[in-house]
Amino acid sequence: MRIDILTVLPELIEGTLNHSILKRAQDKGLVEIYLHNLRDYSTDKHRRVDDYPFGGEAGMVMQIEPIDRAICSLTAERHYDEIIYTSPDGEKFDQPMANTLSLNENMIILCGHYKGIDFRIREHLITKEISIGDYVLTGGELAAAVMCDTIVRLIPGAIGDEQSALSDSFQDRLLAPPVYTRPAEYKGWKVPDILLSGHQRKISEWQHEQALNRTRALRPDLLDE
Numbered sequence: 001m002r003i004d005i006l007t008v009l010p011e012l013i014e015g016t017l018n019h020s021i022l023k024r025a026q027d028k029g030l031v032e033i034y035l036h037n038l039r040d041y042s043t044d045k046h047r048r049v050d051d052y053p054f055g056g057e058a059g060m061v062m063q064i065e066p067i068d069r070a071i072c073s074l075t076a077e078r079h080y081d082e083i084i085y086t087s088p089d090g091e092k093f094d095q096p097m098a099n100t101l102s103l104n105e106n107m108i109i110l111c112g113h114y115k116g117i118d119f120r121i122r123e124h125l126i127t128k129e130i131s132i133g134d135y136v137l138t139g140g141e142l143a144a145a146v147m148c149d150t151i152v153r154l155i156p157g158a159i160g161d162e163q164s165a166l167s168d169s170f171q172d173r174l175l176a177p178p179v180y181t182r183p184a185e186y187k188g189w190k191v192p193d194i195l196l197s198g199h200q201r202k203i204s205e206w207q208h209e210q211a212l213n214r215t216r217a218l219r220p221d222l223l224d225e
């Protein structure tokens, strides 16, 4: 998989890409992630990428030209399955969407900023608009980082134990059951006996029941859907 991220603030994402599973997946050659500074595609001598909106409202709008130049330079090299724009208006990002996106070969993620981007980019260049939740971020960089992290960990081989990606919360619309490690007792707080029993079938049943109970109590909407 290859992900190209277009942004005016690459520094905001860089740290996320260079740690933990995202870094390991890149080191293993499972994913290539490239950050492109949109200012490098500006023809303005001050490297500006925004301008005042037509119609005179407050706030700045990202210009069409640097974004089009950046996207065209990438699409001239290879086919992209999706050209994604991060926006609070977009389709809500969730685990099923991450699963689908993890099957893609090449993706571009355009991070929004300022008041928005020239609408013609959304009409003519973007194939998918994604929101990570019903709140407004300062820019799309954190959304892009969240999406990359969620998608890359689903690529086979990205995490050590593939089974553990499948048993994540939400993967089967259930929250994950509680997990414990040694010591089996701490300050009198005990790990449930069943987990120490060695009886694998009973343990699995207990875990499923816990997952159901936690989902019913904390996220009943997941069961309704």
Ligand code: ADE
Pocket (backbone or CB within 6 Å): 086, 087, 088, 112, 130, 131, 132, 133, 134, 135, 136, 137, 138, 139, 140, 143
């Ligand atoms: N940009 C600003 N807010 C956002 C959100 N909630 N999701 C994705 N991109 C955004």
